[in-house]
Amino acid sequence: MTLVAHAPRFETERLILRGPELHDGEPLIDFLMDEVRSEGFGGYTKRDDAWRWYALNIGHWHIHGYGYLSIEDKETGNPAGITGIWNPEGWPEPELGWVVFEGYEGKGIAYEAALAARAWAYSDLGFATMTSNIVPSNTRSIALAKRLGATFEREYDNVQMGLDHLYRHPAPEALK
Structure with a gap:
């Protein structure tokens, strides 16, 4: 059951990108509670705080019309991470973000998913620019x-x- 009716669903060579579903909760909460791996997402020590972040992403979709997409491994059907556009209160502008769950690192999954999410943001959402905000x-x-293709812009x-670093992605016309 998808939790966001208007979230897109599209495929890459190895992945399905789609709106969050109920069964995505546990893998995401596990990731968020790993303080080392989830540093860029705040790192949570309490399960209820991690659950709130999961619910926050669903609410983000309803407020903005976009958010983090679940990355599903086509071969196994398992959630492999998240990627998408994030812009909560206090962010300098919408950003392209990504993370892959344990066991999915080093396979090019984040790259493949982030490319697809950025293309969606440029083509379907009409964004003219994207950033990625990354802890140093x-x-x-x-x-x-x-x-x-993103370049460091500022702290x-x-x-x-x-302290965060803002990386600017190439504009859509620069990618053609």
């Missing part, structure tokens, strides 16, 4: 942002994580 210690996400004070 997250070297893997910084490398992925650069692989996606800023993120209302949730403190």
